[in-house]
Amino acid sequence: MKHITCIEDLRLLHKRRVPKAFFDYADRGSYAEETLRANREDLQKIKFRQRILVDVSKRDLSTTILGEPSSMPLILAPVGLLGMQHGDGEIHACRAAQAAGIPFTQSTMSICSIEDIAGSVEKPFWFQLYVMKDRGFIKALVERAIAAKCTALCLTVDLQVIGQRHQDIKNGMSVPPEWTLSKLFDFAIRPGWVQGVLQGKRRTFGNIAGHVKNTEDLTKLSAWTAAQFDTSLNWKDVDWIRSIWPGKLIIKGIHDIEDAKLAVETGAQALVVSNHGGRQLDGAPSSIHVLPGIADAVGDKIEIMFDGGIRSGQDVMRALALGAKSCMLGRAYAYGLGAGGQAGVAKAIDIIRNELLTTMGLCGVNTVAEIDRKVLAD
Ligand SMILES: Cc1cc2nc3c(=O)[nH]c(=O)nc-3n(C[C@H](O)[C@H](O)[C@H](O)COP(=O)(O)O)c2cc1C
Numbered sequence: 566m567k568h569i570t571c572i573e574d575l576r577l578l579h580k581r582r583v584p585k586a587f588f589d590y591a592d593r594g595s596y597a598e599e600t601l602r603a604n605r606e607d608l609q610k611i612k613f614r615q616r617i618l619v620d621v622s623k624r625d626l627s628t629t630i631l632g633e634p635s636s637m638p639l640i641l642a643p644v645g646l647l648g649m650q651h652g653d654g655e656i657h658a659c660r661a662a663q664a665a666g667i668p669f670t671q672s673t674m675s676i677c678s679i680e681d682i683a684g685s686v687e688k689p690f691w692f693q694l695y696v697m698k699d700r701g702f703i704k705a706l707v708e709r710a711i712a713a714k715c716t717a718l719c720l721t722v723d724l725q726v727i728g729q730r731h732q733d734i735k736n737g738m739s740v741p742p743e744w745t746l747s748k749l750f751d752f753a754i755r756p757g758w759v760q761g762v763l764q765g766k767r768r769t770f771g772n773i774a775g776h777v778k779n780t781e782d783l784t785k786l787s788a789w790t791a792a793q794f795d796t797s798l799n800w801k802d803v804d805w806i807r808s809i810w811p812g813k814l815i816i817k818g819i820h821d822i823e824d825a826k827l828a829v830e831t832g833a834q835a836l837v838v839s840n841h842g843g844r845q846l847d848g849a850p851s852s853i854h855v856l857p858g859i860a861d862a863v864g865d866k867i868e869i870m871f872d873g874g875i876r877s878g879q880d881v882m883r884a885l886a887l888g889a890k891s892c893m894l895g896r897a898y899a900y901g902l903g904a905g906g907q908a909g910v911a912k913a914i915d916i917i918r919n920e921l922l923t924t925m926g927l928c929g930v931n932t933v934a935e936i937d938r939k940v941l942a943d
């Protein structure tokens with residue numbers, strides 16, 4: 566990892582090491598990928614004010630996230646199928662986050678189960694929930710998160726209808742996977758990846774498999790899961806989740822000021838300004854475009870988290886300047902995981918940490934609390 570200097574290096578290594586279908590699943594977005602591109606392009610348009618001769622010898626990244634101390638304003642976002650980027654990927658990512666002193670969020674769509682992770686890491690983690698049609702299953706899943714001592718529930722609300730990812734269809738990305746000669750070849754030339762995944766605890770959705778009868782039957786599991794996304798989901802369901810989850814609640818997938826105000830009314834502790842990394846509503850504005858309006862409207866009533874296109878410490882600084890209290894990393898750490906397991910995720914976090922520290926120094930800022938619109942050029 567010595568010559569890896571930026572997240573793009575990890576991305577290229579991930580692309581080399583992991584079969585194309587899984588790399589593309591992580592890397593690509595929905596439809597024409599306009600929102601995926603806008604997330605990156607709009608961040609890059611934001612320029613900093615260079616300030617000089619300020620004593621920046623005592624820069625400090627520490628902050629609080631949901632009232633708990635965190636070494637920096639970063640969170641690992643829920644990312645599905647991490648265990649297909651690297652064997653036991655969820656455990657590797659969670660360990661890297663905990664070693665760095667930041668929260669890890671486990672996706673409902675994980676390969677390792679909640680219990681697999683809880684039994685393999687030192688500290689509590691967060692759990693992300695998709696509310697599926699089978700409410701009995703969801704209640705049981707929430708109870709499992711409580712039993713595993715998860716410290717926050719991240720309720721994702723922007724996937725009741727699934728945005729089509731063209732590349733996943735072209736790659737036959739389904740459970741069970743579509744087997745073609747080229748796919749077999751693609752796997753065969755990556756024996757390290759194959760061995761890692763085969764040695765992992767599981768090879769399908771760990772949180773769901775136990776619930777579906779005939780768990781060995783991937784076709785049934787896949788059909789059940791696909792049919793379970795609930796288009797009828799609405800704010801009453803959030804109230805129901807509030808009633809069965811006693812801990813801290815984060816609503817993820819807010820992109821509109823009116824929705825942000827409704828999220829405040831649920832009593833949730835935080836919201837994530839997010840368009841699901843350009844994987845859902847293509848044609849939506851970038852997350853960074855909508856962040857200032859949402860932060861101005863509700864930033865004093867609820868903790869604002871941000872994601873979408875963060876690939877550097879500079880990007881974190883931009884989001885904090887426009888009103889986020891912390892940022893979730895999605896692809897940035899998934900690339901690290903594909904590139905090199907726990908060490909790769911640690912590298913991704915470290916790259917972003919160092920970039921943020923340097924950017925703060927060159928903008929004449931010493932603490933995270935000082936970062937506001939004043940660090941941006943007009
Ligand atoms: C491969 C992949 C899988 C994802 N799976 C989930 C998921 O299971 N649950 C969820 O709430 N968000 C999921 N997301 C969205 C991320 O949590 C996050 O919102 C997004 O990745 C942020 O954009 P970025 O990747 O540009 O940082 C996923 C994102 C990616 C890239």
Ligand SMILES: CCCCC(=O)C(=O)O
Nearest residue numbers: 644645674724727841844
């Ligand atoms: C059906 C998709 C579940 C995982 C996810 O949220 C994503 O791939 O973006």
